[in-house]
Amino acid sequence: MAITVANCCFSALSASFKSRDCHLRLANFTSTSLSCLDARSLKATNNKKRAPKKSSAASPRKSNAEKKLPGRLKDDKSSLYADGGSGKGGAGRPQSTGFKSFGTQRKEKKEFELDSREQQVEPGNFQDATFLNAVVKVYCTHTAPDYSLPWQKQRQYTSTGSAFMIGDGKLLTNAHCVEHGTQVKVKRRGDDTKYVAKVLARGVDCDIALLSVESEEFWKGAEPLRLGHLPRLQDAVTVVGYPLGGDTISVTKGVVSRIEVTSYAHGSSDLLGIQIDAAINPGNSGGPAFNEQGECIGVAFQVYRSEEAENIGYVIPTTVVSHFLNDYERNGKYTGFPCLGVLLQKLENPALRVCLQVQSNEGVLVRRVEPTSDANNVLKQGDVIVSFDDVHVGSEGTVPFRSNERIAFRYLISQKFAGDVAELGIIRAGKFMKVQVVLNPRVHLVPYHIDGDQPSYLIIAGLVFTPLSEPLIVEECEESIGLKLLAKARYSLARFKGEQIVILSQVLANEVNIGYEDMGNQQVLKFNGTRIKNIHHLAHLVACCQDKYMVFEFEDNYLAVLEREVAVAASACILKDYGIPSERSDDLLEPYVESLEDNQAAEHDFGDSPVSNLEIGFDGLLWA
Numbered sequence: 001m002a003i004t005v006a007n008c009c010f011s012a013l014s015a016s017f018k019s020r021d022c023h024l025r026l027a028n029f030t031s032t033s034l035s036c037l038d039a040r041s042l043k044a045t046n047n048k049k050r051a052p053k054k055s056s057a058a059s060p061r062k063s064n065a066e067k068k069l070p071g072r073l074k075d076d077k078s079s080l081y082a083d084g085g086s087g088k089g090g091a092g093r094p095q096s097t098g099f100k101s102f103g104t105q106r107k108e109k110k111e112f113e114l115d116s117r118e119q120q121v122e123p124g125n126f127q128d129a130t131f132l133n134a135v136v137k138v139y140c141t142h143t144a145p146d147y148s149l150p151w152q153k154q155r156q157y158t159s160t161g162s163a164f165m166i167g168d169g170k171l172l173t174n175a176h177c178v179e180h181g182t183q184v185k186v187k188r189r190g191d192d193t194k195y196v197a198k199v200l201a202r203g204v205d206c207d208i209a210l211l212s213v214e215s216e217e218f219w220k221g222a223e224p225l226r227l228g229h230l231p232r233l234q235d236a237v238t239v240v241g242y243p244l245g246g247d248t249i250s251v252t253k254g255v256v257s258r259i260e261v262t263s264y265a266h267g268s269s270d271l272l273g274i275q276i277d278a279a280i281n282p283g284n285s286g287g288p289a290f291n292e293q294g295e296c297i298g299v300a301f302q303v304y305r306s307e308e309a310e311n312i313g314y315v316i317p318t319t320v321v322s323h324f325l326n327d328y329e330r331n332g333k334y335t336g337f338p339c340l341g342v343l344l345q346k347l348e349n350p351a352l353r354v355c356l357q358v359q360s361n362e363g364v365l366v367r368r369v370e371p372t373s374d375a376n377n378v379l380k381q382g383d384v385i386v387s388f389d390d391v392h393v394g395s396e397g398t399v400p401f402r403s404n405e406r407i408a409f410r411y412l413i414s415q416k417f418a419g420d421v422a423e424l425g426i427i428r429a430g431k432f433m434k435v436q437v438v439l440n441p442r443v444h445l446v447p448y449h450i451d452g453d454q455p456s457y458l459i460i461a462g463l464v465f466t467p468l469s470e471p472l473i474v475e476e477c478e479e480s481i482g483l484k485l486l487a488k489a490r491y492s493l494a495r496f497k498g499e500q501i502v503i504l505s506q507v508l509a510n511e512v513n514i515g516y517e518d519m520g521n522q523q524v525l526k527f528n529g530t531r532i533k534n535i536h537h538l539a540h541l542v543a544c545c546q547d548k549y550m551v552f553e554f555e556d557n558y559l560a561v562l563e564r565e566v567a568v569a570a571s572a573c574i575l576k577d578y579g580i581p582s583e584r585s586d587d588l589l590e591p592y593v594e595s596l597e598d599n600q601a602a603e604h605d606f607g608d609s610p611v612s613n614l615e616i617g618f619d620g621l622l623w624a
Contacts, residue, residue: 131294132249133189134165134225135287137242138173138197141183145450147472148505150457150464151580156182162241162287163211164296167224171211172321173286174301175202176266178209186213189249193217201324201334204449205267205441207301208316208324209286210334225288227318228295231256231274239278239300239313241287254278254311261408262314265302268448268470269337271414272407273314274298280313289315320414327417335418338439340624341373342366344409347384347395357430362386364397364409364624371495372443378435380428387425388412410624413439445494446470446501452587456535459583460542460550461567462508462574463516463560465524467535468501476505481521484555488523498595500534504554508578512570516560526553539584540592 138161144154161177163186171186178184178199185194195218197211213219231237235256243250254277262273276289280303288296298315306312328334345365347353356365363386369376379385386392391399393409401407416422416439424435448470455472458465466472468489473481481489488501506520507513524532527541528551542550545564552560571583 129294130223131225131290132240132251133221134223135240135242135249136163136165136171136186136188137161138163138177138286139185139187139194140178140181142180143182144180145454145471147450147455147466147469147475150455150466150505150585151582153454160242160283161285162283162300164286164288165222165224166227166325169212169214169219170200171197171213172299173209173211174266174299175204175207175209176301177286178202178211184211186211186218188218188222201328203267203324203327203334203336205264205269205337206271206316206320206324207264207266208299208321210325210328225296227321228291228293228297230259230317230319231291231297233257233259236292237274237276237278237297237315238290239276239280239284239287239315240290241284241300243281243283245281250281250284252279254313257312259317259405261411261414270408270410271320271337272317272411274317276313276315277311278313279311323415323417330417336441337414338416338418338420339373339442340413340422340437340439341370341375341442342379342385342624343368343370344385344397344624346397353395356382356384356427358384358386358427361395362392363395363427364393368493370442370493372493372497374438374440378437379424379426382428384427385424386427386432389423390425413624443494443497445492445499446473446489454585456585456587458535458539458542458585458588459508459571459575459580461562461570462510462513463552463562464505464508465502465535465538466505468503468523472505476521485521485523496533498534502532502535502538504552504560508574510570510574510577512562512566512574513560519554519558519560522558523555524552525555527551536588536590536592537594539588 139158140161141156141158143156146152146154159177161173163171163173163177166172179202181199184197184199186197187194195213195215197213200210200212202209233256237254237256239252239254241250242248256274257277258275260273260275261270262275263270264273274289274297278289280300284300285302287300289298289300291297296318298317299321300313301316302314304312304314323337324334327336343366345367347356347358347361347363347365352365353361353363363384366379366381366383366385368381369379388399388409389412391412393399394406396406397409398406399409399412401411413422418440420439421436422439424437426433426435446468450469450471455469456467468485470489473486473489478486485501485503492501502524504519504522504524507516507518509517524538526532527538528545528547528549530541532538532541548564550562550564550567552562554560575581575583
């Protein structure tokens with residue numbers, strides 16, 4: 001299994017990636033792989049450890065290579081993004097901004113509802129349908145962070161995708177189409193003018209982005225699309241967008257093949273998805289999928305590539321789109337899909353149910369509760385969840401879905417918003433009871449995407465410290481990260497909000513750090529005897545240090561000792577020699593505030609509670 005990005009010639013390089021949910025060996029794109037189809041010509045990530053280089057303004061460049069992207073995959077599937085472009089990619093999450101036209105006063109807000117009105121569009125007449133004019137082409141220039149050298153950016157690249165109008169001067173597209181976007185432009189069908197667009201919000205977990213265009217000229221004669229209802233199996237579907245192979249709009253047709261909870265490769269999440277057999281090609285990302293009545297039933301975003309399968313594309317359904325829009329309207333920013341924060345096991349075995357005193361063929365066993373979730377104060381290991389808001393949960397971890405269908409239990413959770421309360425029916429020690437749990441987005445110990453423009457970093461006498469993240473793992477290559485650190489990244493749970501795995505990524509050689517030059521990608525555990533909670537905590541400890549020596553304790557009992565005054569004196573020279581503007585990232589300039597929760601968690605060892613790869617997989621065990 002691998003997550004790769006194909007270039008505009010549909011070539012692909014060998015790539016490898018280990019999913020957090022299943023410990024996977026890296027595979028090649030030509031074999032079965034869940035990858036992101038992308039027409040970007042991307043500069044290949046250097047598998048060797050890169051030497052530090054001076055920061056400089058980078059000019060645009062095009063190349064024909066491949067860029068691996070992080071994502072969470074399951075069932076040996078491979079999902080490919082369907083946008084197009086050229087350059088090098090990365091991962092991150094820009095800040096959301098206000099959206100006034102959706103309404104800022106709670107009493108005036110309206111939930112986004114699916115439109116049941118039918119447009120009289122005959123099948124086969126899409127060429128003349130006016131709603132095709134609502135589909136636009138997206139041009140994005142990206143400048144991704146350099147996670148190995150976190151004080152600078154990578155060379156910029158460009159990509160193209162699709163978007164469509166939804167009213168109120170807004171457009172929808174895929175989040176990965178505008179990731180790390182420094183400039184976003186859109187062009188309407190039949191027009192030769194590109195208009196600057198602004199990214200209002202990005203939902204990384206659901207791979208949706210909201211854009212706005214201020215130019216009144218762009219909106220002249222525009223008719224927004226109407227969102228339709230969730231389709232049925234075998235319903236006809238038409239995908240519209242601007243894929244490779246030409247500059248004009250493209251239309252492909254197929255049918256709905258499957259509707260189920262699907263792995264979203266970009267967001268490392270599991271949400272409802274529509275599988276179709278209509279062709280989805282590079283550049284289609286962000287484009288709408290229509291039913292026969294001309295209603296938008298979803299957003300094209302990824303495809304499945306395998307030697308054993310073909311014509312498998314995925315569409316984000318309007319239920320997920322509406323959740324994204326309503327979330328943004330409620331909060332003035334996108335907060336994300338919530339989770340229950342538990343690890344579950346199916347109860348298909350009769351003896352297991354008898355042992356747990358479950359009388360009927362229902363329920364799922366709580367194997368573990370995430371320490372950072374609100375459920376940690378309500379649920380216990382060994383509880384059996386038999387209902388969610390009065391909807392019965394089957395022993396296979398499924399719930400009723402429409403007529404004669406069942407769907408994964410996680411679907412019910414995804415219908416909630418962050419901060420919502422769910423009522424769970426549980427069996428504890430043979431007794432039935434009902435409890436209430438607040439749902440919030442999952443806290444990842446090792447994030448899949450970095451908030452803000454740049455990753456955090458701290459340089460102390462040439463020792464470069466940074467938090468471990470999935471983009472850094474991909475950029476550095478797993479071989480250089482090491483198996484022990486990878487195991488923590490994949491399977492450990494955060495014990496408190498804000499916890500990070502801080503690593504020494506490399507050492508900038510100088511006489512003050514002689515003997516430490518070969519150290520790299522090692523977790524730092526303590527500073528002068530104090531356990532490190534996150535990179536901000538480390539920066540605070542260093543700033544407050546008055547001892548003669550600074551002692552860093554690493555994994556496997558490695559030590560690095562520096563004389564404090566000598567180290568401070570050498571820092572300015574080291575930064576100048578390597579062309580680094582500052583010894584720390586801007587976010588570490590803010591005062592460090594220690595919480596009571598952090599102090600309580602500090603009494604325990606961090607990152608020492610790995611979850612086995614068997615617990616993460618689909619077969620019998622699942623997250624909710």
